[in-house]
Amino acid sequence: MPQSVRFLVAGCCLALLLPAAARAGGVPVYDVDVDDALQRLRVTVCFGGEPPRMLHAEDERASRYLLGTRANGLFSGRLRPLPSGAGTTMPVRPDDRGCVRYDVDLSRDSDGGFGALFLRRGGAVVLSPHAFLWYPADAGEVEVRFRLPAGFEVSTPWQPIGGGARAPAYRTGARPPSWDARIAIGALSSHAIALPGGRLDVALLPGSPPADPDMLLRWLRRSGEALVSAHGRLPSARVQVLVVPLGSGREPVPWGEVQRGGGDAVHLYIDQRRSEQAFLDDWVLVHELSHLLHPPMRGSGRWLYEGLASYYQNVLRARAGLLDEATAWTKLHAGFRRGMAQTKRGRTLAEAARNMPWTREYMRVYWSGAAIALLADLELRRTSGGMQSLDTVLGDLARCCLPADRKWTDREVVDKLDSLSQTEVFGRLYRRWLDSDRFPDLTAAYRTLGLEAPSDKDIRFVGGAAERESKRAIMAGGGSTDPR
Numbered sequence: 001m002p003q004s005v006r007f008l009v010a011g012c013c014l015a016l017l018l019p020a021a022a023r024a025g026g027v028p029v030y031d032v033d034v035d036d037a038l039q040r041l042r043v044t045v046c047f048g049g050e051p052p053r054m055l056h057a058e059d060e061r062a063s064r065y066l067l068g069t070r071a072n073g074l075f076s077g078r079l080r081p082l083p084s085g086a087g088t089t090m091p092v093r094p095d096d097r098g099c100v101r102y103d104v105d106l107s108r109d110s111d112g113g114f115g116a117l118f119l120r121r122g123g124a125v126v127l128s129p130h131a132f133l134w135y136p137a138d139a140g141e142v143e144v145r146f147r148l149p150a151g152f153e154v155s156t157p158w159q160p161i162g163g164g165a166r167a168p169a170y171r172t173g174a175r176p177p178s179w180d181a182r183i184a185i186g187a188l189s190s191h192a193i194a195l196p197g198g199r200l201d202v203a204l205l206p207g208s209p210p211a212d213p214d215m216l217l218r219w220l221r222r223s224g225e226a227l228v229s230a231h232g233r234l235p236s237a238r239v240q241v242l243v244v245p246l247g248s249g250r251e252p253v254p255w256g257e258v259q260r261g262g263g264d265a266v267h268l269y270i271d272q273r274r275s276e277q278a279f280l281d282d283w284v285l286v287h288e289l290s291h292l293l294h295p296p297m298r299g300s301g302r303w304l305y306e307g308l309a310s311y312y313q314n315v316l317r318a319r320a321g322l323l324d325e326a327t328a329w330t331k332l333h334a335g336f337r338r339g340m341a342q343t344k345r346g347r348t349l350a351e352a353a354r355n356m357p358w359t360r361e362y363m364r365v366y367w368s369g370a371a372i373a374l375l376a377d378l379e380l381r382r383t384s385g386g387m388q389s390l391d392t393v394l395g396d397l398a399r400c401c402l403p404a405d406r407k408w409t410d411r412e413v414v415d416k417l418d419s420l421s422q423t424e425v426f427g428r429l430y431r432r433w434l435d436s437d438r439f440p441d442l443t444a445a446y447r448t449l450g451l452e453a454p455s456d457k458d459i460r461f462v463g464g465a466a467e468r469e470s471k472r473a474i475m476a477g478g479g480s481t482d483p484r
């Protein structure tokens with residue numbers, strides 16, 4: 001179909017189906033029209049009240065993708081390019097219905113790296129809402145309605161509110177618009193994995209060679225079940241899972257991340273040529289899923305959130321049978337040793353966590369946090385006779401406070417975990433180790449667990465039934481028997 005006719009048809013149908021106006025006093029409504037060559041998004045945003053004269057982007061890179069604004073009616077107006085140096089502000093002239101139109105360029109190449117706002121993969125694109133949603137000042141929740149060509153699908157972390165397959169509509173929710181997310185549009189394949197407490201909404205992007213969806217879904221389900229073994233249910237009722245095949249990579253999952261904008265999401269950039277066993281043996285997915293056990297936190301909480309994920313990436317894989325128990329302890333031990341090797345005298349753990357992106361002391365921060373997670377887990381199990389554990393307290397945290405629409409501080413999480421467990425376990429560990437320039441002392445923990453460490457990479461299992469039971473209780477899940 002020639003482009004001009006296609007636009008005419010799209011314009012005609014949109015005009016017939018949609019008044020393209022926000023409900024009076026309601027949230028801004030964005031209609032996003034997708035062309036079948038994935039070259040351009042035509043955005044119409046209408047406002048419930050007085051329309052703004054300026055729209056703002058959440059990311060300064062957004063102006064790279066903005067072609068300009070349209071005036072004088074639906075898709076018929078001239079596109080006015082943004083003045084150069086406009087940065088994150090776009091002056092707009094709303095029409096007499098209070099709507100603004102602008103176009104977003106998808107024709108350019110991806111701008112590199114996994115943090116890019118835009119990535120093209122074959123017949124699909126992955127883009128940040130920051131690349132195509134320009135907001136009025138003080139925007140909260142907005143409604144986004146896509147118009148899709150036949151054969152296209154959309155994956156978002158947002159709450160679906162209907163609209164059907166060709167016109168899916170969403171509410172972006174209460175989380176701040178500044179929180180990032182990824183939206184996939186195009187020839188996706190969508191799959192739902194139901195698990196206790198919710199589901200993983202998986203979108204698999206096209207790849208060359210094509211990925212094997214059945215194999216990837218088995219890996220995702222198995223890993224989701226590992227997460228559920230923490231406290232019995234998914235911490236979020238709906239988790240967007242984006243799987244982006246890269247076609248090559250030094251590992252099965254060269255990049256994985258959790259993003260929280262508009263909902264909880266895990267993004268996996270994979271080398272789809274790897275075997276199923278290679279994916280099952282990889283740690284990244286269970287690490288990322290483990291991040292769903294805690295609320296979003298500020299950067300100073302890196303020691304806590306990366307510590308929890310680094311601890312659980314081994315514990316949960318052992319519970320799911322993805323690692324044997326001995327290997328899980330060996331991997332934890334090797335991690336602790338990497339953390340010790342990077343622990344420098346004169347710099348506290350709190351400082352290391354705050355400065356990690358610049359000093360790159362990842363090993364110290366991640367594995368100090370994992371050591372504190374192990375110490376907390378053992379202490380809770382010991383003092384409660386196996387009735388409590390890190391699992392049970394995180395289950396209580398999920399029930400009271402997840403999913404969370406704001407970022408917590410590490411101190412808030414620590415205090416909440418203490419109040420939920422009616423202990424001072426977390427506060428004591430926080431006071432003992434956050435202002436220390438030493439790696440958390442695991443001597444007594446290793447004694448309790450019957451672990452001896454002849455080298456950085458080796459661990460020896462010693463002790464009797466009590467020590468065996470302490471190890472088993474963690475790696476098999478559930479409470480331990482009273483070690484007395």
Ligand SMILES: [Zn+2]
Nearest residue numbers: 287291306309
């Ligand atoms: Zn992490």
